[in-house]
Amino acid sequence: MRKELKMNYVPSCETCQRNKSATSRPSGPLHPLPVPDARCDSVAMDFIGPLPEDDGFNCILTITDRLGSDLRIVPCCTDISAKDLATIFFREWYCENGLPLEIISDRDKLFVSSFWKYLHRLTGVKLKLSTSFHPETDGASERSNRTVIQALRYHVERNQKGWARALPLVRFNHMSTVNASTGFTPFQLHCGRQPRVIPPLLHDHSSQTTEALDAAKVIERLETDIMEAQDNLLLAKMNQAYHADRARGPERVYPSGNKVMLSTFHRRRDFMQRGDHRVAKFMVRWDGPYRVHRAWPESSLYELELPGHSNIFPKFHASLMKPFIPNNNIAYPSQSHEEPEPVFDPETREDQHFMDRVLDHRRRGRGWQYLIQWKGFGAEHNKWLPGARVDNLEALDTYLKEHSLRDTS
Missing domain, CATH: 2.40.50.40 (OB fold (Dihydrolipoamide Acetyltransferase, E2P))
Incomplete structure (x- = not known):
């Protein structure tokens, strides 16, 4: 009886499957995005905010070239429309680098708006959105945001003012810093040379005779740097995937039609209301079961059949799911x-x-x-x-x- 209870009855209890925290490591290996073929072909966009209002701004838009050649840090407001976002992108990125082939972003309301989708359909830019509650998809933007926030801490006072005026200096310092993944500074990949600083850090007398530089060699060196940056970036992605997968469990494949439990870790706000004094400790850890509608096991991505009242995007990474253990209705009719x-x-x-x-x-x-x-x-x-x-x-x-x-x- 003890063995039957432990192996069959308790694991198939729906109440236990919802309320018990997971003890196993999250499944699904890390699937890095492919390395871009050229500079500015693939860019990542994300917002930082809301922030304390400064000079009429309360938010920051970051636009990151995934090959590491450019970063735009644009102050803006949280109440901008999709049309305003398109204008900012045209002014800050298109006028400097032209149109990219693809844009990686999360599922912010501006990025999923019909106007934004229609604009990209007209321009031919492919819009790739991250899965629900899986920021690893947009790792380039997440890393840029972390760097920008860390740098701004050095420029704001106790009242948290002055961050908007510090953004150009933060961008310059970022562009002048060697990227750990590519092995080059963004300035080197973007311009083919390092910027001249005041005062100069190195007294390079050869820079005084710029007429002696061979333009062909400069272009050739730039192309060589880009190819080396691509190799370094690919190696960095392989190392990141290796170390990330060490903390993850084996890959679990959920075929279409199977039922799974979905983690509520990122959806605790759905169970809380303002003023009701509820605590996250008492909330269920999993809900469902939900049926798998479509599966992409090569990228650990699954689309679930969610109830009609749910407004979240139905595609999730395998790390947010666990297999549902159905009840044996003949052996345990009380749980059916x-x-x-x-x-x-x-x-x-x-x-x-x-x-x-x-x-x-x-x-x-x-x-x-x-x-x-x-x-x-x-x-x-x-x-x-x-x-x-x-x-x-x-x-x-x-x-x-x-x-x-x-x-x-």
Whole structure:
């Protein structure tokens, strides 16, 4: 009996699968993006903010060449529109480097807007968006953001003012610093030479006779530096993948149609409301199960069939999932879900199910919504319904009485 409970009954308990923290290492190896073929072919964009307002700005836009030849640090505001973002990109990047072949970004509301997608369709630029809660996809921007934030700490005072005026100096210092991955400074890859500084660090008398420089040799040296930077960047990506995979478990492949549990680590805010004094310690660690709709195991990427009330992007990295262990309904009928057939309502001419109980409530606009659990169904079928649809049900009265709430419908 002990062996059966340990190997079959407890692992298939849905409540245990939701509430127990994972003890195994996250699965799915690191899949670095390919090295760009040329400078400015692939750029990464991201926002830093919101920040304390300074000179009318409260946000920073970083545009990073993934080959390491250029970085643009642009002060902006969090309330800009997609049209404003396109204008900034045209002024700060296109007028300096031309159009890239692809842009890597996260799923910020500006990057997924219809205007931004239509603009890229017209220009021929391919827009690649990162998966949900997986910033490793946009590693170039994340690293640029970290460097910019670290440098700005040296320029802001206790009142955190003056960061906007320091951005040009921060960019110059970044462009003059040797990149650990490419082995070159961005200035060297972008201009073919190091910048002249004041005062000069090295007294290079050969620079005084610029007419003696052979232009062909300068161009040849620049091309050689770019090819060497590509080799160094590829080697750095291989080393990063090697060290990252040491802390990850073996690859788990989830074929289409399988059910998985999804981590709630990055979605704790969905379980919290302002002023309700809830704590993350008591929140479920996994929810689901959700069915795998499409799978790309070569990149550890999976698309899940999420409920209709969920607004998050349905593609996730394998590290955010774990296999769902189904219950043996014959051996353990008490843990099974009957999932009864719907009952046809002649008044509404719709199929309806019986409600079991109300689980939670939240404010939406001027009204309230309630999380409903259906009788005979698992937690993956729970649904948020407006108060007008449940205000006459006994389950709502019971919920309000148990939680000492007034009628919020």
